[in-house]
Amino acid sequence: MHIHKVIASAPLDRSGAIPLFRQLYTRLKDAILRGALAPGARLPATRELCSLLGVSRQTVLAAYEQLTAEGYLRGGVGQGTFVEPALNLARPDTPAPGLLRPLPERGAAMAAAMARTRFHDGPVRAFRPSMPGLDLFPFDLWRKIELRQLRRAGPHLGYSRPEGYAPLRELLCAYLRASRGVECTPEQIVITSGSQQALYLLGQLLLAPGDRVWVESPGYLGASAPLAVAGASLCTVPVTEEGMDVAYGAKHYPDARMVFATPSHQLPLGVTMSLSRRLELLRWASANRAWIIEDDYDSEYRYTGPPLASLQGLDRAGCVVYVGTLSKVLFPGLRLGYVVAPPALAEPLARAKAVVDRHNAIVPQAVLADFIGEGHFARHIRRTREAYGERREALLGALQDRLGERLRCGPSDAGLDVCVHFQPGRDGRLPEEARVDEAATRAGIELRPLSYYTHAIATPECAVTPGLVLGFSAVGPADIRQGVDKLAQVMEAEARRSGARS
Known part of the structure; x- marks a missing residue:
């Protein structure tokens, strides 16, 4: 490719945030690294390149100076500007490498x-687990x-x-x-x-x-x-x-x-x-x-x-x-x-x-x-403990009202989350955690299936009744109640699908 075509292959972006000299510097450097400008190639004089690109001479000088400082170009007054002849570059058609070798075991x-x-x-939403209330x-x-x-x-x-x-x-x-x-x-x-x-x-x-x-x-x-x-x-x-x-x-x-x-x-x-x-x-x-x-x-x-x-x-x-x-x-x-x-x-x-x-x-x-x-730390703990207690009560109450027959709550006297276990439906089956999880995400609520916390190497003795982990600390009572309404709709839809499958 002719050297002028390499440099002027596309106009510089005059409306962008990147300075023109930086754009020219990047274009020249990339051309050198990919072999389009070979070691020893002579670059246009600054005045000629100014005319070609329609930029000031200072723009070209700044780009040339940066490339010279980094070792890509060589030149001097009255000598012209050349791609550094000693550069040892990969061939233009060399594919971009991946990892040099596989990662070691560690x-x-x-x-x-x-x-x-x-x-x-x-954004924070119901029922993001283990998340404090940033609003507090x-x-x-x-x-x-x-x-x-x-x-x-x-x-x-x-x-x-x-x-x-x-x-x-x-x-x-x-x-x-x-x-x-x-x-x-x-x-x-x-x-x-x-x-x-x-x-x-x-x-x-x-x-x-x-x-x-x-x-x-x-x-x-x-x-x-x-x-x-x-x-x-x-x-x-x-x-x-x-x-x-x-x-x-x-x-x-x-x-x-x-x-x-x-x-x-x-x-x-x-x-x-x-x-x-x-x-x-x-x-x-x-x-x-x-x-x-x-x-x-x-x-x-x-x-x-x-x-x-x-x-x-x-x-x-x-x-x-x-x-x-x-x-x-x-x-x-x-x-x-x-x-x-x-x-x-x-x-x-x-x-x-x-x-x-x-x-x-x-x-x-x-x-x-x-x-x-x-003293701010102690006051913040007291304030958040009171607020989280209110949010906890909102979650437990809404779960009892909307999902009391479908979910059984585990211990909830501490922390920022509640673990709830599925109850068998009329057909005797338990909902599928993965289906509930996916449907909840589509409904705009965030939770964790209990299986998420199960180790791949867990022994059979570690098995627990399937369920969900619901965080109550991240959002206020109104958002929690709306979230429970959405979860109830998800659970009802899953029950209908389970009945249809049976």
Whole structure:
């Protein structure tokens, strides 16, 4: 192709946001990289190219200068401008490469670990699970505190220690001791990018490939993923009305090195681990020198009494690692979580954290420290607990009125969600979760089928009655009641289809 045709193949976009010199630079660079302008090819003089393209000479000079600085062109005053002769370019017909080689086993495992995860997308609606009410958060107040922090420029805005902002760790320590019965010092707390990073770090730090780990099933798949990536062998343990079945785990997987548990509020079934089960789990872990990861993800929200004390507060052997998140009590976009590690584990965990991302962003940590220290955190928890209690009542009442014969509610005294189980229809059949899920999406409501939380490797003992997980915290009572109306229509339509099939 003639060099003038290569350069002037299409007019430059004079109405776009990209400067003309940048457009010309990009066009020339692409032509060089694909071989349309070969190494050593002479480019038109700047004045000639100005006339050809109808642009100023400064536009052409700026494009040539940028390409020369990056090594694509060579030239000088009175010498002309050439494509760098030493460039070693692929042939023009070389296909664009994919991966140079297949991912190694560890990389493939990491890429696939969260493949089943549904990420929140689009506007908030009923019944988005595990989502706090963003309409209740005082963003204006948060913004004022953030501006105050940014005005106070100083060393605290430079690089920080991997364990996190010291004032925040001190305040979290006081809060956890008072509200959750966690026994700790500030030195035991490591700030993380949400509980997800905490679980990833703990899996990498505490597990060797092949180590067995108990996981609840059905359970939180986001916890299983980082443990599997660490090379763990996941062992599913059933959940009963008293929580994780410790006796089952001890009998079937006696050599496990770790247990992942949600004692205060199990996701998705909503049960709370009984005191006898907690003590049984602690005795087993202590005797077998196994770690317990206690995920206390939404313990602030209990509607029939005060929040229950943590499992960590009962631990006397130093085997419980307490993981918390601020995504549920504040807002998920903050991406702040924390680990309360046994004293001997805190420093290794902080060093491992430094490998991943050096430290969390300091400004959000400093803002949160002020938010807690000035009393806003406690007020926000009280306000949201009251609001979520009202939203919970709206959901339970609407479900009873519209779907009392079709759905059976599980425990709902804590958390942000309710698990509901299908009741048999007149034909004795249970609705199909997948059909209800798809129809609900079409109707404009968002939920999770209970099977979403079931591990692919779950044993038959882990089976539960099919159903749904419905979040009640994300939207107000009116939206919840409208959502239940839509769900009732979906369930009625599914019942008619089931009858027609029979």
